[in-house]
Amino acid sequence: MKKITIAIDGFSSCGKSTMAKDLAREIGYIYIDSGAMYRAVTLYSIENGIFRGNRIDTEKLKKHIKDIHISFRLNSATGCPETYLNGVNVENKIRTMEVSSRVSPIATLDFVREAMVAQQQEMGKAKGIVMDGRDIGTTVFPDAELKIFVTATPEIRAQRRHDELKAKGQEVGFDEILENVKQRDHIDQNREVSPLRKADDALLLDNSHLTIAQQKKWLAEQFERIVQNK
Numbered sequence: 001m002k003k004i005t006i007a008i009d010g011f012s013s014c015g016k017s018t019m020a021k022d023l024a025r026e027i028g029y030i031y032i033d034s035g036a037m038y039r040a041v042t043l044y045s046i047e048n049g050i051f052r053g054n055r056i057d058t059e060k061l062k063k064h065i066k067d068i069h070i071s072f073r074l075n076s077a078t079g080c081p082e083t084y085l086n087g088v089n090v091e092n093k094i095r096t097m098e099v100s101s102r103v104s105p106i107a108t109l110d111f112v113r114e115a116m117v118a119q120q121q122e123m124g125k126a127k128g129i130v131m132d133g134r135d136i137g138t139t140v141f142p143d144a145e146l147k148i149f150v151t152a153t154p155e156i157r158a159q160r161r162h163d164e165l166k167a168k169g170q171e172v173g174f175d176e177i178l179e180n181v182k183q184r185d186h187i188d189q190n191r192e193v194s195p196l197r198k199a200d201d202a203l204l205l206d207n208s209h210l211t212i213a214q215q216k217k218w219l220a221e222q223f224e225r226i227v228q229n230k
């Protein structure tokens with residue numbers, strides 16, 4: 001069967017990667033978490049003195065951008081892909097609140113987006129890929145055969161992220177997470193380059209009141225519909 005490209009975009013913490021990862025595993029496609037790439041650039045910036053307080057030394061980051069190599073490798077024990085920054089596993093480090101609170105300003109920078117989008121397009125050139133993020137259906141793969149735009153209320157999203165961090169032993173207050181979710185949504189929707197928006201041909205999914213199993217089933221049905229009509 002001919003492989004297609006699947007783009008899943010939407011707001012922070014609504015379940016994009018959960019559904020994208022599950023679908024990719026079931027249909028034997030590659031899964032790429034594009035947000036992890038912006039998070040890795042942010043971690044690099046934190047660790048290499050590119051932040052001065054909240055200010056970003058953009059000239060310095062511009063000089064270093066070619067030294068930032070991001071890749072994904074499957075963890076054979078969990079079966080989940082993990083993020084590597086210059087050969088080091090940073091999967092846990094990129095999920096902290098510190099990175100979450102600094103990632104959206106980094107993701108507004110045109111030269112950062114250019115570098116990430118080029119890598120993402122390279123990863124998807126053979127199709128057979130599910131990628132999630134903010135601009136996948138609009139900028140990275142505008143010709144994707146299946147585009148989904150996911151949303152849920154900010155409170156529900158913050159609760160999901162709160163529960164996730166708690167399960168990983170990170171005690172972060174609900175209010176701090178809610179604030180971060182809202183702030184990132186605002187920056188992501190209002191930036192100049194590739195702002196977060198639903199592609200005209202994307203299907204909208206509000207999963208506020210869906211279980212993971214229900215949303216997984218919905219996505220599998222959309223995939224079946226597209227491949228059967230091809």
Ligand SMILES: Nc1ncnc2c1ncn2[C@@H]1O[C@H](COP(=O)(O)OP(=O)(O)O)[C@@H](O)[C@H]1O
Nearest residue numbers: 012013014015016017018160161164210211212
């Ligand atoms: N429909 C759902 N109901 C409840 N929890 C969900 C649902 N979808 C995802 N989650 C949980 O919400 C958290 C955020 O999901 P994630 O897939 O990481 O979101 P995103 O990729 O959009 O940031 C995860 O802990 C995930 O298990």
Ligand SMILES: Nc1ccn([C@@H]2O[C@H](COP(=O)(O)OP(=O)(O)O)[C@@H](O)[C@H]2O)c(=O)n1
Nearest residue numbers: 012013034035036038104107133134135184
């Ligand atoms: N394609 C993408 C993916 C993420 N991002 C940025 O990276 C941040 C982190 O993305 P993420 O998908 O890991 O965020 P969560 O929703 O998982 O918290 C987003 O808030 C955006 O600022 C982006 O600009 N473009």
